[in-house]
Amino acid sequence: MSAINSSKGVYQFVQHRRLRYGKCFKTKLFGETHVFISSTESAKAILNNEGGRFSKKYIKSIAELVGRDSLLCAAHKHHKLIRGTLFTLFSADSLSSFVKLFDALVLQATTGWTSGSLLVIQDETLKLACKAMCKMLMSIESGYELDTMQNETTRLCEAMLALPVRLPWTRFYKGLQARKRIMDMLDKVISERRSGIASRRVDFLQQLLDHDGVPRLTDREIKDNILTMIIAGQDTIANAMTWMIKFVDENQQVFNTLMKEQLQIEKNGTRNAYLTLETLNEMPYASKVVKEALRMASVVQWLPRVALEDCVIEGYKMKKGWNINIDARSIHHDPTVYSDPNVFNPSRFPAESKAYSFLAFGMGGRTCLGKNMAKAMMLVFLHRFITNYKWKAIDSDSSIQKWAIFTKLKSGYPVCLISTKDAKNKTV
Numbered sequence: 001m002s003a004i005n006s007s008k009g010v011y012q013f014v015q016h017r018r019l020r021y022g023k024c025f026k027t028k029l030f031g032e033t034h035v036f037i038s039s040t041e042s043a044k045a046i047l048n049n050e051g052g053r054f055s056k057k058y059i060k061s062i063a064e065l066v067g068r069d070s071l072l073c074a075a076h077k078h079h080k081l082i083r084g085t086l087f088t089l090f091s092a093d094s095l096s097s098f099v100k101l102f103d104a105l106v107l108q109a110t111t112g113w114t115s116g117s118l119l120v121i122q123d124e125t126l127k128l129a130c131k132a133m134c135k136m137l138m139s140i141e142s143g144y145e146l147d148t149m150q151n152e153t154t155r156l157c158e159a160m161l162a163l164p165v166r167l168p169w170t171r172f173y174k175g176l177q178a179r180k181r182i183m184d185m186l187d188k189v190i191s192e193r194r195s196g197i198a199s200r201r202v203d204f205l206q207q208l209l210d211h212d213g214v215p216r217l218t219d220r221e222i223k224d225n226i227l228t229m230i231i232a233g234q235d236t237i238a239n240a241m242t243w244m245i246k247f248v249d250e251n252q253q254v255f256n257t258l259m260k261e262q263l264q265i266e267k268n269g270t271r272n273a274y275l276t277l278e279t280l281n282e283m284p285y286a287s288k289v290v291k292e293a294l295r296m297a298s299v300v301q302w303l304p305r306v307a308l309e310d311c312v313i314e315g316y317k318m319k320k321g322w323n324i325n326i327d328a329r330s331i332h333h334d335p336t337v338y339s340d341p342n343v344f345n346p347s348r349f350p351a352e353s354k355a356y357s358f359l360a361f362g363m364g365g366r367t368c369l370g371k372n373m374a375k376a377m378m379l380v381f382l383h384r385f386i387t388n389y390k391w392k393a394i395d396s397d398s399s400i401q402k403w404a405i406f407t408k409l410k411s412g413y414p415v416c417l418i419s420t421k422d423a424k425n426k427t428v
């Protein structure tokens with residue numbers, strides 16, 4: 001709890017023990033045994049064995065907040081059914097339309113970002129991510145419903161590491177209340193659609209309600225998983241984008257190479273049109289910047305699993321029921337896996353691409369469903385930001401936000417903007 005409440009973040013707890021005991025250690029948390037493992041070989045053995053010797057398991061408080069029918073918590077068979085249904089929503093066509101939608105949202109936001117504006121990157125990217133998710137999932141675009149969704153999801157995420165104490169003033173209780181309000185809102189949206197009060201929309205929710213060609217999900221499964229996708233795709237992406245802008249700013253050579261590539265893309269004709277998936281595929285250097293930012297930031301720090309039977313890992317006996325966490329952050333910063341792991345060096349890819357060394361989106365049967373979407377969002381944001389602005393960081397402190405389950409900069413990375421598209425700033 002003291003690590004959660006410190007400026008180094010919850011990972012400090014793991015890191016201390018990793019340095020003290022090595023690549024595999026065991027600890028007790030609230031009466032349960034937790035093992036943390038940080039080798040690519042073990043990651044492969046565990047992540048490739050979903051539903052066999054291992055399955056996913058979150059701590060109870062998280063499971064209660066996201067819901068028992070959430071993809072994040074569902075047991076193997078149930079998970080397979082829900083994942084199969086949700087998978088169809090993440091088609092190439094839906095990714096293509098999403099890229100345009102996200103680009104439109106970024107361009108709309110940038111109209112308010114003029115020279116001299118003070119911007120907290122974390123706040124802006126969170127607003128963008130929330131808008132994009134709500135529009136794609138349920139066609140919510142603005143107003144009270146959007147604000148409610150963003151605020152309640154933030155409250156819910158802040159409760160994920162809290163002690164599961166249900167007293168009105170506790171973080172956990174407030175998180176549960178936030179979940180209840182989101183569920184009530186989803187109930188309302190679903191019943192309006194079913195009764196015909198709301199017009200038909202083209203979004204993920206409608207596809208799940210129509211269950212056209214996909215197995216039918218219960219209302220509870222639909223609601224838990226719409227909420228899951230909002231949680232999975234809001235804070236994670238906002239944090240990743242914020243770290244990426246900070247890393248790029250702190251590495252002049254990366255900035256210069258990236259700028260050269262992005263200006264060429266702009267010159268080739270994207271300036272007044274929306275970016276497309278094809279254009280994003282023509283950004284090899286920016287794609288490496290995105291990957292390197294995800295490695296360095298390790299927004300999701302470990303992947304939680306449970307042993308379904310007794311087994312041996314790294315020469316240690318593990319018992320059925322133990323929580324086995326794959327320490328992705330440690331693998332991402334292991335000098336035997338990545339050379340100079342603390343240096344932001346996008347050019348390390350693809351040479352340094354050992355199997356199971358890049359776990360930002362997990363691997364195997366539980367891999368992030370939104371990973372292509374997330375990478376596309378990061379590329380779009382990077383392109384628009386770097387080709388339209390120079391910026392000066394007002395606070396470069398790397399302290400971590402307390403209580404954050406996904407690694408988040410405490411400062412939010414405030415910057416002062418200079419628009420490179422304003423005529424008077426052309427020579428800046």
Ligand code: HEM
Nearest residue numbers: 229232233236237240300303360361362366368369370374
């Ligand atoms: C930079 C942004 C993102 C990062 C770093 C990230 C990372 C992850 C990770 C590490 C997992 C768990 C893998 C495991 O335990 O093995 C996961 C699961 C998941 N993510 Fe993402 N994610 C991001 C964005 C998104 C987006 C935009 C969506 C889409 C709405 C999304 C949807 C999901 C879903 C549905 C799961 C559960 C998959 C399953 O259990 O089958 N994520 N993500």
